[in-house]
Amino acid sequence: MKSKKKVVIIGGGISGLATAYRLRELGREAGNPPEIILVEATSRLGGVIESCSRDGFLLEGGPDSFISEKPAGYELSKRLGIVPEIIGTNHKFRRSFIYKKGRLVPVPEGFYLIAPSQIPAFLTTPLLDWRTKFRMGCEFFIPGRENQGDESVGSFVRRRFGETTLQEIAQPMIxxxxTADPEFLSLAATMPQFLDLERQYGSVIRGLITRKKLRSKNATQTASGPRYSLFLSFREGMESLTRAIVAQLPEVSFRMNAFATEVRASSGKWKVALQRGEVLEADAVCIALSAFQAVPLLLKAAPGISCDLGMIPYESVATVNLAYKRSEIPHSLNGFGFVVPAVTGRKIVACSFSSVKFAGRAPQEMVLxxxxxxxxLHRQVYAMDDAMLDHTVKEELRHYLGIETPPLFSSIKRYPKTMPQYRVGHLGLMKSVQSKLAGFPxxxxxxxAYQGIGVPDCIKWAELTAESMGQFLTERERPEVS
Ligand SMILES: Cc1cc2nc3c(=O)[nH]c(=O)nc-3n(C[C@H](O)[C@H](O)[C@H](O)COP(=O)(O)OP(=O)(O)OC[C@H]3O[C@@H](n4cnc5c(N)ncnc54)[C@H](O)[C@@H]3O)c2cc1C
Structure with missing residues (x-):
């Protein structure tokens, strides 16, 4: 009989949970599932994914949705059997607004983060003046960049569409x-699709229009199955996903309130030290944490990797859920929410009309x-204490939506250092990490921090990681690691 391999996964967010789930799937298929221990520092699983009910409202602290364009989230939901729980956005109000000169102006139909794909909507939008429209139109004729090195999103948008588009549209949308400064954000690591469009079609707008035509042609030829909106969630909130994973991993040993302090190699095994003194031994270890949280764990065992990971900066964000009576909001709330350009000097990044976007987020006649x-770009706002932040957010909402009365309640959630910043050169850094990791089987x-920050990105990367681990455990002759 084959002996069971042992795996320790550090971190109980979606990354750690998806790694455990995929490992278990692979182990079952191979007929030799590994023994999995998942170590989580706090008393709950899910990481930044947290949904909670209050007075009939469904509040999302962290992510409120995942995108359907990246299939990993939906595919995992299918394997978990929770597709019936998935909900799309309210199709009546599929649009968002951008704040401009005291008003919320709709993003023109077909506008994709930085560029239009529908010319009539672009030409008639009040969001842009004629000078900016003309400058954007010139994008058709601007040659691609010769230098093939990484470029910031800010530089790319400025080069192709001009300064106003960068400050008034691209910055708030991105x-x-x-939650990054576009002047530092790597285009290749975050939005490679725009780079591809520039390279393939010589113009982002031309590329978007051409691909849109191709997509609609293909869609009419292959129309079948359900159609999903771009943003999806679950009837009972995003935590349905992490709860479902946990419920289907009865054989995984979850060590709660267990803070990992060090990972080291010893006599061909990996050892994971916990703050409370225990040391776990394993054949393989997956560190499913923020990069800066992995730094101290690897400082002694893999200082080169530790040093690379320490170069990825993180930003802190807060979400504030506010419950209102519908009658107390003068704005028609005919969209999913709005974003605010940092150049306006205002205090918030964005606001979702949560109960308009998704059903079941607020009782009848109420709004979340x-x-x-x-x-x-708003560190000073995150630095405010809760009372000040709460006051500031309410004042901001008064400005945009005309709300004069206090909410039924408001709830602040803080996520310190949770948003990795993929700076220019990020892909090079990732290559360096990967090549160093090869020395630590x-x-x-x-x-x-690695291959995308969205929930589907984390799932996809976790699953690829689990597949490499599974291969390592079952198929490879494992060299000594010490
Ligand atoms: C406010 C907010 C809104 C977002 N909105 C969206 C959205 O709408 N759509 C979308 O797709 N994405 C969104 N994201 C991004 C996405 O949610 C995250 O990138 C993703 O959930 C991160 O998951 P993770 O498992 O990698 O990390 P985490 O969720 O941070 O999990 C890491 C876990 O490790 C634990 N841990 C830390 N240190 C240790 C240690 N030493 N030992 C043991 N355990 C440890 C932590 O307690 C935590 O549970 C949002 C993120 C935030 C913060």
Whole structure:
């Protein structure tokens, strides 16, 4: 009989949980599932994914949705059997607003983060003046960049579309996703699709229009199965996903309130030291944490990797959920929410009209709003104490939506250093980490610092990591690691 291999996964967020789930799937298929221990520093699993009910409202602290364009989230839900729990966005209001000169102006139809794909909507939008539209139109004729090295999102947008598009559209649209300063954000690591469009079609706009035509042609030829909106969630909130994973991993040993302090190699095995004194032994270890949290763990065993990981900066964000009576909000709330350009000097990054976006977030005649604050361009707002932050957010909402009355309640959640900043050169750094990891067989990294920060990105990377681990455990002759 084959002996059971042991695996320790450090971190009980979606990255650690998806790694455990995929490892268990692979182990079952191979007929020799490894013994898995998952170590989590706190008393709950799910990491930043946390949904909670209050007075009939469903509040999301961390992510409120995942995108359907990246299939890993949906595919995992399918394997977990929770597809019936998935909900799409409210199709009546599929649009968002950008704040401009005291008003919320709709993002023109077909506008994709930095560029339009529908010319009539672009030409008629009040969001842009004629000068900016003309400058954006010139994008068709701007040659691609000769230098093939990485470039910041800021530099790319400025080069192709001009300064106003960068400050008034690209920055707020991207800011809501990465909470980053576009001047430092790597284009190749975060939005390689725009680089591809420039290279393939000589123009982002031309590329978007061409691909859109191709997609609609293919869609009419192959139309079948359910159609999903771009953003998806679950009836009972995003935590349904992590809860379902945990429920289907009865054989995994979850060590709660267990803070890992060190990972080291010893006599061909890996050892994971916990703060409370225990040392766990394993054939393979996956560190599914933020990069900076992995730094101290690897300082002695793999200082080179530790040093690389320490170069990835993180930003802090806060979300504030606010519950209102519908009658107390003068704005028609006919969209999913709005983003605010940092150049306006205002205090928040974005606001979702949560109960408009997804069903079941608020009781009848009530509204749930969720404000996103902090990040690279609003550190001073994150630094406010809770009372000040709460006051600031309410004042901001009064300005944008005309709300004069206090909410039924508001709830602040803080996520310190949770948003990795993929700076220019990030892909090079990742290559360096990967090549160094090759010198440490049995050691793996998962998390949002590596191949994308969204929930589907974390799942995809976790699953690839689990597949490498599975291969290592079952098929490879494992060399000594010490
Ligand atoms: C406010 C917010 C909103 C977001 N919105 C979206 C969205 O709408 N859509 C989307 O796709 N993505 C969104 N994201 C991004 C996405 O949610 C995260 O990138 C992803 O959930 C990170 O998961 P993770 O498992 O890698 O990390 P985490 O969730 O941070 O999990 C890491 C876990 O490790 C534990 N831990 C830390 N140190 C140790 C240690 N030494 N020993 C043991 N355990 C340890 C932590 O307690 C935690 O449970 C959002 C993120 C935030 C913060």
């Amino acid at each position: 800011g809501g996703i990465y 709003l969720r404000v996103f604050a902090g990040g690279a 049995g050691l793996y990294l998962a998390g949002n």
